[in-house]
Amino acid sequence: MKMKPEQLELIRKQLKRLMAIEDGFYAKKLQGIDVDSIDSQEAFEKLPYSDKNDLRDAYPLGLQAVPEEEVVRIHSSSGTTGTPVIIPYTAKDVDDWADMFARCYATAGLTNLDRVHVTPGYGLWTAGIGFQNGAERLGAMVIPMGPGNTDKQLKMMEDLKSTVLCATSSYALLLAEEIAKRGIRDKLCLKKGIIGSERWGDKMRARIADELGVKLYDIYGLTECYGPGIGISCDYEDGMHIWDDYVYCEIIDPKTGELLPDGELGELVVTTLVKEGAPLIRFRTHDLTRFIPGDCPCGSPYPRIDTILGRTDDMIKVKGVNIFPGQIEEVIAAIPGASSEYQFMIDHINGKDLCTLFVETIPGANKYAVENDMKELFKHKIGIATHVMPVDLEDLPRSEKKSTRVFDNRY
Numbered sequence: 001m002k003m004k005p006e007q008l009e010l011i012r013k014q015l016k017r018l019m020a021i022e023d024g025f026y027a028k029k030l031q032g033i034d035v036d037s038i039d040s041q042e043a044f045e046k047l048p049y050s051d052k053n054d055l056r057d058a059y060p061l062g063l064q065a066v067p068e069e070e071v072v073r074i075h076s077s078s079g080t081t082g083t084p085v086i087i088p089y090t091a092k093d094v095d096d097w098a099d100m101f102a103r104c105y106a107t108a109g110l111t112n113l114d115r116v117h118v119t120p121g122y123g124l125w126t127a128g129i130g131f132q133n134g135a136e137r138l139g140a141m142v143i144p145m146g147p148g149n150t151d152k153q154l155k156m157m158e159d160l161k162s163t164v165l166c167a168t169s170s171y172a173l174l175l176a177e178e179i180a181k182r183g184i185r186d187k188l189c190l191k192k193g194i195i196g197s198e199r200w201g202d203k204m205r206a207r208i209a210d211e212l213g214v215k216l217y218d219i220y221g222l223t224e225c226y227g228p229g230i231g232i233s234c235d236y237e238d239g240m241h242i243w244d245d246y247v248y249c250e251i252i253d254p255k256t257g258e259l260l261p262d263g264e265l266g267e268l269v270v271t272t273l274v275k276e277g278a279p280l281i282r283f284r285t286h287d288l289t290r291f292i293p294g295d296c297p298c299g300s301p302y303p304r305i306d307t308i309l310g311r312t313d314d315m316i317k318v319k320g321v322n323i324f325p326g327q328i329e330e331v332i333a334a335i336p337g338a339s340s341e342y343q344f345m346i347d348h349i350n351g352k353d354l355c356t357l358f359v360e361t362i363p364g365a366n367k368y369a370v371e372n373d374m375k376e377l378f379k380h381k382i383g384i385a386t387h388v389m390p391v392d393l394e395d396l397p398r399s400e401k402k403s404t405r406v407f408d409n410r411y
């Protein structure tokens, strides 16, 4: 994606400020680099990436890039996998985030007459409060529920006539099933769902949309970069618009770190343009996506990235092509006779990588047609050939973990 002149200006301004901070995170990281030499996209692309581990090393407040009196709040990424990352926010950061989030809601067609039911959690995490501030900025009525207590959720949803549900996909599914079970859909006023960006399959998406009878929107974001709300899908459901007046995006090959051409799948790297409390320069998100080339029919001037297809840690390289479980699942979802369970095996035989896709079929499906259709679509969508072995429903072992569906037997 081509860097706009105004983005380059903001990046240069930010770099100058960061490099002048004595003992600052980026002053140390980019030591020896002459900021004046960063005068083009090409020069910018030579700067080193930053990663979650670098940010963790700055714990607790090493990322802070403004004087103490300007910090009004901190958020933190979850510490379940180690030391958390603490992100300080200035009043302007909080303000900018609310503006971006309000823009997300407006893109989804919300107005100040909507009643926004917020179920993501509140606290150190950026979720709940982000959804709330954005809705308030838009002038809508917020119902700040937080997660849990399904009975109370449904009562409030009914009594207060919530029109918009904000949730993770798994919680939205749980609520949708409960609403169906209780037969109370007709008593609710839900029109739209704003769903957090964890990866979710098309089949799950269709179930939530059907059972709730709402239009769904994918919202994107990460704690290190404000939080949810830096982009959202529109009515055309073809990727998420990213607010490129706040965030500059790049897509790289997660293995080599090389920039990829527009349209190719890789890791999203973000650079903040106006963040004060803790700016990011070329931060690796580990989220897999691609730029969607061309203009969106909705007329939005903001560029699009695809729905998040997974994490870079799930990536495998076969016959020189990077592939991800999410892509295999997309192919399977597109074949009518196939069910959702599969196993993908990669072997190395006679000096060649050999792929085999075992896939369960629905009862009565024509296995021969499933095999042929899937072979063809796999080659077309993913770019490599695979053998396809259709099996009966429940022939494959069940596992809670997605990762055990791909078996790399090459090494």
Ligand SMILES: [Zn+2]
Residues within 6 Å of the ligand: 234, 235, 236, 241, 296, 297, 298, 299, 300
């Ligand atoms: Zn659009």
